[in-house]
Amino acid sequence: MKLLVCISKAPDTTAKIAFTDGDTKFDENGVQFIVNPYDEWYALVRALELTETSGGTVTTITVGTAADDPTIRKALAIGATDAVRIDADPKDSFYVAKQIAEYAKANEYDIVLTGKETINYNGAQVGAMVAELLGQPFVSLATKLEVAGNVATLERDVSGGIEVVEVGTPFVLSAAKGMAEQRIPNMRGIMAARTKPLNVVQPVDCDDLTSVVAYSKPDEKAACKYIDPENMDELVNLLHTEAKVI
Amino acid sequence: MTVVVFVESKNGNLVKAGLEAVSYGKRIGETTVVTFGDLSSDALAGAGTYGASKVLVHRGITEGNGDQLTQLVAKTAESLGADVVVLAQDQTGKSIGPRIAAKLGAGHVSSAVDVPDTSNGFVVKTNVFSGKAFAHVAVNSAIKVISYTPNSLAATKDGGNAPVEELNLDLGDNRITVKERKLQEGDVAPLPEAELVVSAGRGLKGPENWGIVEDLAKTLGATTACSRPVADIGWRPHHEHVGQTGIAIRPNLYIASGISGAIQHLAGVNGSKTIVVINTDAEAPFFKAADYGVIGDAFEVLPRLTEAIKKFKESNN
Numbered sequence: 001m002k003l004l005v006c007i008s009k010a011p012d013t014t015a016k017i018a019f020t021d022g023d024t025k026f027d028e029n030g031v032q033f034i035v036n037p038y039d040e041w042y043a044l045v046r047a048l049e050l051t052e053t054s055g056g057t058v059t060t061i062t063v064g065t066a067a068d069d070p071t072i073r074k075a076l077a078i079g080a081t082d083a084v085r086i087d088a089d090p091k092d093s094f095y096v097a098k099q100i101a102e103y104a105k106a107n108e109y110d111i112v113l114t115g116k117e118t119i120n121y122n123g124a125q126v127g128a129m130v131a132e133l134l135g136q137p138f139v140s141l142a143t144k145l146e147v148a149g150n151v152a153t154l155e156r157d158v159s160g161g162i163e164v165v166e167v168g169t170p171f172v173l174s175a176a177k178g179m180a181e182q183r184i185p186n187m188r189g190i191m192a193a194r195t196k197p198l199n200v201v202q203p204v205d206c207d208d209l210t211s212v213v214a215y216s217k218p219d220e221k222a223a224c225k226y227i228d229p230e231n232m233d234e235l236v237n238l239l240h241t242e243a244k245v246i
Numbered sequence: 247m248t249v250v251v252f253v254e255s256k257n258g259n260l261v262k263a264g265l266e267a268v269s270y271g272k273r274i275g276e277t278t279v280v281t282f283g284d285l286s287s288d289a290l291a292g293a294g295t296y297g298a299s300k301v302l303v304h305r306g307i308t309e310g311n312g313d314q315l316t317q318l319v320a321k322t323a324e325s326l327g328a329d330v331v332v333l334a335q336d337q338t339g340k341s342i343g344p345r346i347a348a349k350l351g352a353g354h355v356s357s358a359v360d361v362p363d364t365s366n367g368f369v370v371k372t373n374v375f376s377g378k379a380f381a382h383v384a385v386n387s388a389i390k391v392i393s394y395t396p397n398s399l400a401a402t403k404d405g406g407n408a409p410v411e412e413l414n415l416d417l418g419d420n421r422i423t424v425k426e427r428k429l430q431e432g433d434v435a436p437l438p439e440a441e442l443v444v445s446a447g448r449g450l451k452g453p454e455n456w457g458i459v460e461d462l463a464k465t466l467g468a469t470t471a472c473s474r475p476v477a478d479i480g481w482r483p484h485h486e487h488v489g490q491t492g493i494a495i496r497p498n499l500y501i502a503s504g505i506s507g508a509i510q511h512l513a514g515v516n517g518s519k520t521i522v523v524i525n526t527d528a529e530a531p532f533f534k535a536a537d538y539g540v541i542g543d544a545f546e547v548l549p550r551l552t553e554a555i556k557k558f559k560e561s562n563n
Contacts, residue, residue, distance in 0.1 A: 013490065014509055017378045037491070093356075097348065116340075119490065119513075121374050121381070123356045124335075128344035137421040138312055140341035143484075153425070159254075159261070159337045160436035161429035161485060167422045174340075177491045178484065207386070209353030213369055214382045218516075224523070224533050229542025232554035235522070238538060240558065243520040245499040246442070246466070 001056030001147065003047045004109040005080065006100055006127070008062065009071040010036040010120045019215045026120070026215070035071045038115025040078065041182040042175035046145055047113055048079045049180060054147070056110075057081040061103060063096045065089050069198065076193035077185035083196065088203040092210045093121075097129030102204050104134060110169040111152070116141055116176045124174070131172035139167060143178030247275030248326055252319045252333040252342075253293060255283040263334035263396035263439040265296045270394050271332045272297030272405065273361045280322045280413070282307040282315070287410065294408030296401055304413040309424070312341045314417040320349045321415050328389065330362075335393035336438045343393040352389035359398040362390075376490055376513035395517075396439045397496045430485065437488065440469035443497045443518075445488060447473035447511075449504020449525065449544055453481035458548040459503070465555045471495070473505045489514035501551075503544040507532020524548070 011017075011031045018027040035044075047058045060075045062068050063086045072083045086099040104112055112134070114127035131138030143162070144155035150169045155162055157176060185193075227235045239246045251271040253264030260281060271277040279298040281290070284305065293301045302322060307314050319342065323331050331346060333339045335356055347354030357373040359380070367384050373395060374381045430436070437443065444463040450456065456470075463470045470486060477487035488495050490510040496517030503524040505511060512535050515521070523536035524547050533539045540547050 013376075013513070017375045019379070092353070093344065094348065094354065097344075119376055122376060122494075124340045125344035125347075125354055125356055128341065129348040129354075132316070132345040132348035138341065138345060139422060140312070141337060157337055157485070158427070158429075159256070159438065161427065163424055163428075164426040165422050165424050171421075177487075209347075209351075209387045210355060210383050210385050212381045213367075213384045215374070216371075216380045216382065217378070218380070221535060221537070224536040224539040226539045226541065229540050229547050229550075232540075232547065232551040233557070235538060235540065235551065236554040236558045239499065239520065239522070243499070243537065245520045246555075246558070 001051055001054055001111075002109050003051065003056060003058045004104055004112045005039065005044045005047050005058060005060050006062070006112065006114040006130075007039045007044065007060045007072065007075050008036045008115075008118050009033045009064065009068050010118050013119060017217070023214050023216065024212070033071055035074050036115050036118045038117060038119070038175060040075065042177065042179035043113035043115050044075055044078060044080065045180035045183050046175065050145070050147055059084060061086070061100055063088055063090045063099045063203070072198060073193045074185065076196045076198070077189040078183050079189060081196070083198045085198060085200050086203050087200050091208045093123045093125035094129055094209045095206050097126045097133060098206045099203050100126070101130045101133035103201065104130065108170070111147075112172040114172070114174050116174045127172055127174035134172065137167050137171040139165060139171060139173040141176045142173045143176050145173065145179060247329040249275045249277045249330045249332060250319065250323045250326060250328040251277055251279050251298070252315070252331070253279050253281045254334070254338050255281055255285055255289070258283070258285060259289050260285070260292050261334070261439065262401070262435065263336050265292060266396060266399065266401040267332050267334045267394045268293055268296040268298050269401045270361060270399060271330070274330055274332070278302060278326060279408070280304070280319060282318060284308060290410045291407065295403050295405050297405040298408045301408050301410045302413045303410060304415065304417070306414070307417065311420045311422060311424070312345065313420045313422065316342045316345045316349060317417040318415065319346050322413070323350060323389065331389070331391045332394055335395050339393050343391060347391040350389050350391065351387065352391045353385040353387040354391045354393070355383050355385060356393040358392045358394050361399070362392070373517065377494070377516040378513070395496065397441065397498070434469050437469055437471060437486070437493050437495055440495070441498045442466050442468035443471050443495060443499070444468045444501045445471035445473070445505065446476070446503045446544070447505035448475050455545070456482070458545065458552070462501070462548050462552045462555070465552050465559070468499075473511055502532060503548055505532060506530045507535060
């Protein structure tokens with residue numbers, strides 16, 4: 001089995017969210033970057049489990065600059081066979097999807113796996129776009145994946161419940177919670193990752209279909225209003241007259 | 247501008263998140279709704295009420311499947327020469343929105359929380375950093391696809407009658423076969439579009455104690471949710487889990503009891519308009535994100551709140 005896992009870096013979940021350059025850029029100062037958890041815990045780990053039982057390779061692909069290399073090495077330390085970095089500073093999801101699709105087209109994978117979204121931009125776009133650009137089926141929000149020969153059985157989230165679906169390879173999926181458990185890289189993995197191939201590839205031309213003009217922050221919440229636990233009538237009254245939600 | 251809004255149907259009705267998207271579309275331009283399935287004329291008329299000037303229905307598709315739905319929306323947008331395509335960013339929207347955009351060569355904006363600002367270009371305000379910030383995204387392509395975040399704007403019923411036309415497009419095959427579908431029972435709103443949500447966490451001490459949570463939810467007409475640890479240990483089903491790794495929601499009212507409010511939980515609920523936190527621990531971080539706080543024992547406070555809601559509903563009837 002030949003698997004491609006899309007890896008993105010993301011700020012640690014506890015990172016302070018601030019912006020610079022007139023609120024047009026995310027302030028990376030002092031921010032710890034991690035592998036986007038959906039890419040790592042769910043997509044990458046499940047891909048590794050599959051190749052460990054039935055053989056094959058797991059390649060990671062990242063669209064980014066040399067600043068992304070530490071997160072790519074982390075993915076290699078967890079167990080990926082090799083890594084590809086498309087050398088570009090991506091502007092939007094379509095740009096990323098286009099680069100990944102071009103690479104995947106030339107190298108023919110059985111399954112392309114992405115996380116369901118990144119925790120910084122929350123776009124949930126790349127996987128679906130890659131599928132469309134490759135002309136392959138897309139299974140969104142997959143929580144389980146089993147592969148037998150060239151047929152995969154998946155569970156996925158749909159509104160108000162779950163679906164069990166069957167699809168032939170090749171296809172693209174986005175992985176959600178449930179696919180696999182987090183793996184902590186061990187010392188052997190970390191050492192091995194230093195010498196695993198990280199191939200840097202030049203990007204193909206692509207227009208910026210969207211661009212971020214500015215960032216802003218939500219209004220600060222007013223201080224919490226405390227209600228006497230004996231007096232729930234007052235809470236109901238406030239929800240009705242003040243918050244106007246009931 | 248010419249706008250095409252995709253609205254999903256479920257059990258013979260247009261879904262609420264989709265109808266909100268219709269009102270959203272109407273604020274951008276002349277809106278045509280495209281939907282599918284076995285829908286009565288009453289159900290289809292709803293789209294007109296929310297602002298559509300025309301409704302197109304494809305009855306050949308009975309259940310949503312990404313391959314055919316992508317074709318349905320993209321082909322409709324092309325044949326109408328649409329400037330903007332809008333769909334709700336629910337599970338179906340996440341599966342087809344970016345595909346429609348890639349097919350049309352359109353810029354795609356996901357998690358939109360407001361109508362586009364067209365005073366200088368076409369700029370859409372979106373949720374990023376798990377609700378901790380907004381990005382204002384300019385769409386530079388001729389056609390634009392917007393995935394609208396449910397519950398961001400109220401649906402407005404200021405439309406009228408919209409003529410309904412049947413669509414007979416060839417949408418090709420579904421390459422994905424659905425073997426089984428397990429959907430929640432009853433007519434409670436699914437979490438992403440629920441306006442009222444009652445949630446509980448480990449403070450409830452065991453799954454056998456969820457009766458008081460369900461009583462409150464039932465009295466309010468709310469959907470139940472839970473925190474991650476509770477879903478992980480199997481006290482509650484996974485589809486109830488809200489938070490960073492679960493479902494992100496933005497209801498009008500979120501009542502959380504026995505949840506401390508870890509940053510990962512807040513990331514999934516901080517878009518809620520009003521947050522009520524009930525916890526015995528006055529130091530629980532969740533109180534910082536709350537509008538109303540009750541320092542007290544959920545086992546006493548929840549039944550008391552349920553009674554208060556009942557009393558309120560009786561006096562308002």
